[in-house]
Every structure is written in structure tokens, then in C-alpha cells.
Amino acid sequence: MKITRMESTLYAFDLDRRMGDANSPSGRIRGSGCVVELHTDEGLVGIGLGGVGVRPQMQGMVEQLLQGQDPRRVQGLWKRMVDKHFKGGHDGLINDAIATLDMALWDLKAKANDEPLWKTLGGSKQPIHCYASDLGIPLSDDELAAWFKRMASECGFRGGKLKVGLDQDADIRRLELMERAFKQTAEAPMLLIDANEYWAPKQAIRKVAEMEERFDLTWVEEPARRWDYLGLRRIKDAVRTAVCAGENLDTLGDFLPYLQHRAADVIQVSYGMGGISCALQIADAAFGYELPITLGGSPGSIHAHLATVMPNFMTMEVIDPVAPDGVFTSDVRIEDGWAIPGDKPGLGIEIDREALVKQAVEKVPPGAGPSPFGRRPGAGLYEVLPTEAERAEAAKGVAQ
């Protein structure tokens, strides 16, 4: 089997709720994505989701490194892509391109065996522990409470993650709303908070300590900058809850300081880190340290496939129980608070051609990227509360 060519389609979609974190309290109501299709001479097509900003780079890699190669040899092809970008580094935009192509290669490898990816990886079909993640700083208290309640009652989640960081009083109030929502399904809900690198280490220690007077938190995520392993370690030693970090790292090498200095208690992994190939390496390295790993939010919750083979897997983030993109379906379904991988070949992703054509765009519309406003002023220094204008914008909900 040989790779022949790549197609990619950029698309945009409407979110079902306004999403934002400490860096963007007014949030966004549009999302974007990219469907990458790797064609083979045997008619099988591998699907990768991602690489929104790197379509030319992906095209170049396919032409120079993948065309004519057998996709079942994905580890070797992954190495080829990584080694090719030795000098400039395989992080950043190059990482996005490698990760997306690697995903498509794994999809093909599993499809070539006519089996779901979890089986190709060697996993067993099993329910995957997961939690509901709000991305809900722009939501009002009522909207937030309603969303968590729905996640508990309709989807069965027993824990959730709250975006925090700007307004300590509001964060404490909203933590209580989240806890109350999940009391429906769990006696001791899993409570997670995420500051998205908005704090300095000492801010984090003060704020988490105050929260811990009232709540038993399972983890605090990205309480300091991604590369500040000493700061993360400092927080880890000062609070009771676990420090969870790694989401914005790209390569296995990026994790070395975390491991060497035992900077985090829970390691975040995603296929966005050098693809499925590298995500598996990171999980194994963390396993050597007996560190639990958590898989981040993924389109159609496809991370459930990976969870089946990671011996130190803890829990997986679910931002939307059903992908809001509208251009694909996934056969990973959320049932009673667990993710159940399906039996369709490969990743189990099917493209809705009609919808894809309808939603295709030439370029990402303004405000539809994952972090459209960049880092918020005051980050690592002092908290800048949402402005009147930001509050007004957030209050619009998803109305256009």
C-alpha cells in the first residue's frame, strides 16, 4: 500500500456555547478545523484532524517524505518527518503538521487491518474515564450551572473542570456551582481547575490555598508557565492538589525537565504533541515515573483509542460530548460518563461531505481560532478583571 496524495479542507462552525478561558473572558462563538485526507493506491483514505495553519507545510511533507511510502510503517515515517526538521526544530507549526499527518497515518494503518485503531494499538475495548470541561469563563453563573448540570444528568459525568484565574471570588462561587451539579452523579465529584498559565507561581499558591479551604480539588492545571518547571515544582510542593501540566508542550524532549525535576503530578498528553506516535512515547516515559497522564480534549473524543493502551491513563477531557463541528461523526460515544470507543475501522471518523462543502472556508474567520486574543494583559503579574465591554460581549451568548 502506498500513499499517493493529500487533500485538505479548512472549515468553520458555530459553537453551542461561548468559550473562553482566563486569557479571553469575552470568549468566542466560532470554531475552525481542517480535514486532512491521505489517499493511497488501494483506495483507503486516512483522516487527520488539525493543521489549520500549516496546510502548505503538510503538503510539502507529503510530497517529499510520504508519497510512495507504506502508511503501515508509521513509526518510521514519523521519525522521517521529525528528522527532516532537525535544524529548525520539530516544535511549533511543524509539530502541528507532523501531528496531523501522523494521525492520518495511524488511521490508515488501522484501516489496512480493517480494525478500529484501539485494536491496532493493542488495546482492549473498555470504558474510558472522562470529565466535562467547560471552557466557560464567558458563561454567566446560570449558564455555567445549567451546562454542568446537563453534563451530569444527560451524559453522566462525575466530575468537571472549571476555567479560573481572573476573579477569585467568582471562581470560588462557580466552583461551588460545579460541585453542586455533579453531586447528582457522584458523592465526591472530581473537581478540576485550570488557570491556563495566567498566574505566577506565588499567585497560584495563594489562590489554590484559599480554594482548598473549601474544596477538595483533584488538580490545578497550568498554574504557571509551561516551561517554568521550577515554578510548577514550587506550587506542587505548596498545595495539596496535584499540579497538572504539559498541554502546550510539543515534543517528548519538552517533557524532560518535567520528568527530571518532577515538576508535575499529572502529565497532559494529546495527539497534538508529535502525533499519536509521540503521544505514546510521552505516556511511556511518564509511566516510568509512575506519573498518571490525562488526555486533552480531542475532536470526537478520539483520544479514547489512545487511552486503551496507556498503562498510566487517568482521565480524558471532554469539551463537547458530540463534536459541534458538523462535518464529521465519531463512533466514540459518551455513555454514563464514560467514553466508549467504537468498532468502525481506524479512528472511526466519517466525513459528512455535504456539510464539509457547505462549511468550507478559504481561511480561518477572525475569532474562530482556539486562542483568538492571545495572552491576556496582567498574566503572571496581577489579575485584570473582565472589562465592561468584555462582559457585554460575553452576555450576548452565541447570538451572532
Place this chain on the structure above:
Amino acid sequence: MKITGYRVENYTMQMDRPIADSNYPSGDDLMPSSLLWIETDEGVSGIAPGGGDVERFFHLLEGQDPREVVGLWRRMVDYVHKGGLVAVGGPISSIDIALWDLKAKLAEEPLWQTFGALEGRTKAYASGIGYCLSDEDLFVFYRRMAERGVDGGKLKIGLDMTADLRRIGIMRDALSVASPRPQLMIDVNEYWSPKQAVRFMHEIEKHYDITWIEEPARRWDYEGLSQVSRQIKAAVATAENLKSIGEVYPLIHNQAVDIINVSTATSGFTGCRQVAHLAYAYELPVSMMNCQANYMAHLAAALPNHLSMEVVDPGREHCLDFDNHIEEGFIVLGDKPGLGIEVNEQKLRALQENPPVRKSNFPFARREGAGAYVKGVEDGEVPWK
């Protein structure tokens, strides 16, 4: 696709030549051996060299799909949680290998492709395990390997500095047809203490550029190994005797060694790959330990940080047909499905029916003086003295 049964056959392996290290320099050519088959309802069987108490784990496997090998590995490892892997690693390792063989056979591809390797090849180095070989036989062995392009060799040393230095030179000369500067490795199999290792290496490094020294101190002594590494120029390689990623952890976290020896000892292909990935996070190379029919080369070919694999070739595959060979210094794997190993049942039966009269001395006991003082070879122990 379901696992329905298994079969273990035991036999005594008679090698074409004896092998020996510093712990038992006179060596032996007999080794107790086993083969494992895992059978399925579709007639395909997975094969692995090895066996042991498979019965203890079979209830975890029966009725399961062998393609779910990583999940089954987890089941087995969790099952022995309390006692730990040290005592029971053997059968888990063999089962894991047989399951991967099955997984690749069911996908009708060689196992290296199942692991995702780009090519079925990995760099080889020659390892005589030949403390018992005469100087002449030693030369013949390394020259034979060099003629197949192998440009690195490893020598067992540790008991006699004069002879060890002479024999490193013999290995280098034999390999020099493959490279003007062959990779020279030496292995003391934990016979020295750290400070002995530092002193002896100081002497050896006056004469030779050594690529690595293997097991210059005890397997768990990360402080001692690290001390050796800091005081010598050569890399320190170790870990072949460890049984799980958890045992390898202190070596890596403390940056005690420079090369991690990986093998089936850490619970089969699945556990071996975990160790390699952990090493990769530290940019540490891994080197695959030798095995019958070189089957571990399938995984080595797919590892991003694999250095070179040990090839001993003592002639121990008398009842096995296998699908790989050494060419231009690489182990080149074929395209037969799975491990590419077939058992010749007739020859196996013959080995079982006519066992050697003598008992094997494997595994070698630790030699007197280890870690304390060097007990030199005695008259008649080896042909080179």
C-alpha cells in the same frame, strides 16, 4: 478471533560453541530452553522462544483477542501486582512475544511493520560472549562477522588485564576489515566494584578507544554506575538484568548511565518498548540484547533511539527456521508474517528424545571475588591461558 489454548515444549539447546563471561569463564554449550505456542480458534498460532509457568496466566488470556496484546500485557502485569515482576517476568514476556507474533500474522505482515518500522533492518554488533574461546577462535568469530559488514564488537573481560588487553586488540584487528576504527565494547557482567571499574578502565583507555563498557557495577547501583561514567571516557551501558520499567527508573532519573540495554527481560516487546521510550525522553540510546533467531530486531527496527543490536550467533536455532540474516552490518528481517520463525517439529522432537547426558551450567552463578577482588582464571579454565 479468540485464544483457545497453548503449548509449551521444553528441550535442551545444544549450541555449536560454548559461551562464557567473567562469572564462568570456562563456559557451556548447553542451555535449558523452551518454546511457547499460543493457539487461536482460527488455526493461527503465535510462537515465542521461552515458556515457564504459562498456566498461571492462561485464564487471563483464554477467549480474548490476541490483537489486544497491550491490554493483555496490562492484565498479566496487574495480576502479579503483589509479588512483582521479578519472579514471574519470564512467562509474561514469552506470552507477550507470542501475542505480538499473532497480531502481525493476523495482519499478514512482518512484525517490524506492525511496530511501524520504515524498514526491516537494524544495525548489528558482534558479541562473542567468548571468554572461553581461544585467541584464534575469537579472531575467527569477529572476522566472520566483519566479513558481513559488522563494524562493532563486544568482548567479555574482567579477570585478567594482560589477556583482556591482548584480546581487545584481536577483536579490533578482526573487525578492521569492516571499518578502520571499529566500535569496541567490553562487558564485565557486574564482576567489578565501581572503583575497580574506574582503575581498570583507566588502564584500558590508555590503549583503546572504547565505545561502551557494560555492567561495570551492579545492576541496581545507580550511584556506582554514575561514578564510573563520570570518571571514564567510554559510555556506561547497563540494564539487561532489570525486570521492569520501574527498575530502570533510578538509572534514568539519576542520569547514571549513558546507554540502556533493552531486552525481553522487561516483560516482552510491550515492556521493552516502554523502557526505550523512557530512555528516549532523556536522549539516551538503547541497545537490544541478543536473542535466539534475532527476533527482537523487529522492535529494534522501529525504535527511534536504537543504537545497535547484539548478535552472538552461537548456533542455537537447530529446531528453528528464521527469516533474517546479517548483511552490510545490519540485521535484515524478511517479509514473512509475524516473527518469521517456524519451528521444525521433527528436529524439536529429536532434541527432546535424545537429551544430552550432562547437565547445563546455565544460568551462570556469580564468581568468587565479584565486587571485592579479582579471582584470576585458573589453569585449565580457559584455552587462552
